[in-house]
Amino acid sequence: MQNTHSYFNETHNMVRATARRFVEERILPNIDAWEEAGTFPRELYKEAADLGLLGVGHPEAYGGAGETDIFLKIAVSEELMRCTSGGLTASLGSLDIGLPPIWRWGSEDMKQRVVPQVLSGEKISALAITEPGGGSDVANLQTRAVREGDYYRVNGNKTFITSGCRADYYTVAVRTGDKGFGGVSLLLIEKGTPGFSQSPPLKKMGWWASDTAELYFEDCMVPAENLIGPENGGFYCIMTNFQMERLMLCVMANMTSQLAYEEALNYAKERQAFGRSLTGFQVTRHKLVEMATAVEISREYTYRVAAKMQAGDNVIKEVSMAKNFATQTADKLTYDAVQIFGGAGFMRGTVVERLYRDNRILPIGGGTYEIMNEVIAKQIGL
Numbered sequence: 001m002q003n004t005h006s007y008f009n010e011t012h013n014m015v016r017a018t019a020r021r022f023v024e025e026r027i028l029p030n031i032d033a034w035e036e037a038g039t040f041p042r043e044l045y046k047e048a049a050d051l052g053l054l055g056v057g058h059p060e061a062y063g064g065a066g067e068t069d070i071f072l073k074i075a076v077s078e079e080l081m082r083c084t085s086g087g088l089t090a091s092l093g094s095l096d097i098g099l100p101p102i103w104r105w106g107s108e109d110m111k112q113r114v115v116p117q118v119l120s121g122e123k124i125s126a127l128a129i130t131e132p133g134g135g136s137d138v139a140n141l142q143t144r145a146v147r148e149g150d151y152y153r154v155n156g157n158k159t160f161i162t163s164g165c166r167a168d169y170y171t172v173a174v175r176t177g178d179k180g181f182g183g184v185s186l187l188l189i190e191k192g193t194p195g196f197s198q199s200p201p202l203k204k205m206g207w208w209a210s211d212t213a214e215l216y217f218e219d220c221m222v223p224a225e226n227l228i229g230p231e232n233g234g235f236y237c238i239m240t241n242f243q244m245e246r247l248m249l250c251v252m253a254n255m256t257s258q259l260a261y262e263e264a265l266n267y268a269k270e271r272q273a274f275g276r277s278l279t280g281f282q283v284t285r286h287k288l289v290e291m292a293t294a295v296e297i298s299r300e301y302t303y304r305v306a307a308k309m310q311a312g313d314n315v316i317k318e319v320s321m322a323k324n325f326a327t328q329t330a331d332k333l334t335y336d337a338v339q340i341f342g343g344a345g346f347m348r349g350t351v352v353e354r355l356y357r358d359n360r361i362l363p364i365g366g367g368t369y370e371i372m373n374e375v376i377a378k379q380i381g382l
Helices: 010-027 031-037 043-050 070-081 086-092 100-105 108-119 234-270 282-310 316-346 351-359 369-379
Strands: 125-128 144-148 151-162 169-175 184-190 196-198 212-223
Touching: 010 043, 010 070, 031 086, 043 086, 070 086, 070 234, 070 282, 086 234, 086 351, 100 108, 100 169, 100 184, 100 234, 125 151, 144 169, 151 169, 151 184, 169 212, 169 234, 184 212, 184 234, 234 282, 234 316, 234 351, 282 316, 316 351, 316 369
Parallel strands: 125 169
Antiparallel strands: 144 151, 151 212, 169 184, 196 212
16 A cells, blocks of 8 residues: 555545544445446435545534545545545545535535535536537536526537436636637536436446536526626636646546556466466566566656645646646556456456456546646646
8 A cells, every 4th residue: 555644634535544444334335236237226325425525524513524625525536536436436535526616606605505415415516518519618618508688598518428327516717708618607507407317327448436417408497596606707717627637537546556556466476378387477576576666656747746746836737737746657557457367357246357447537527638738738838
């Protein structure tokens, strides 16, 4: 296990232990069945909330543990990833991208009405930005919201939305103004609003346990008080959310690498070939050494970026670099882990097979690898 003494204190470690017990006792015995079923029980949100895990990273005023301790969030996220299912972790954590715009920019009435219900596990929150015609190109989204008296009339659709089927509250990016980032707003749209519907769960390469859906808005009338932040000011609200989302994707990628390495190490020690264990071959030992080195370096850089973020530094460049480095590392380590397992790594039911599939979304979600490179280029003056 990694040496984390320089970043994590006693409180972090206590909460980490709580999260680890939750995963070991409640999730790991069931995860294979939930993956095959493509879903997990809704009561898991309530159970996680009762342990205080959902509230980490959210304001105390609305039932959270506080939004300023980034390493507390990292500790919980790392332990949840030990369930070996990126999809379950992502769905359970969809409030971490859906709620912050509400508690940062929503009206006090909206905050009081929505945030405590989600943090208690009673309701589920989702973020809806991506559209079929464009993923990372947020400034050109097409879903249109036209103000008509006390309502916005919303038309358009969203895709690849995590918790898309069973969320109760959707933080939705819409176009209220002209083309470009200056015409984007955020609306809170609630399940059951006339004109709003969801697709059945989308079938995906990985993240099987995650509920992912398309959303449809057909003359959907949303109360004007459901506007989150200023009209045509939604792009800025979205961008303030992205840095933390990208940091958490770094954590997911690093834990994917860590789990792949641990699985490969244990298998290589036990698997016999030509009269000795796989670790008896230099080629395997060196591959495992390279895996251990890569995950240590990636994790340490992510922690350093998190420390700078916690100190209030501008880390747009660094978090983009960390996301690309962490996801590249996870690409290689999941590949190498399957290779060490050989044919067994290609079989459903082995952890490395799931990690390999689940990993593929990480360099895409939250801003693609290519978009991150463009962000970095701008930050270094290119």
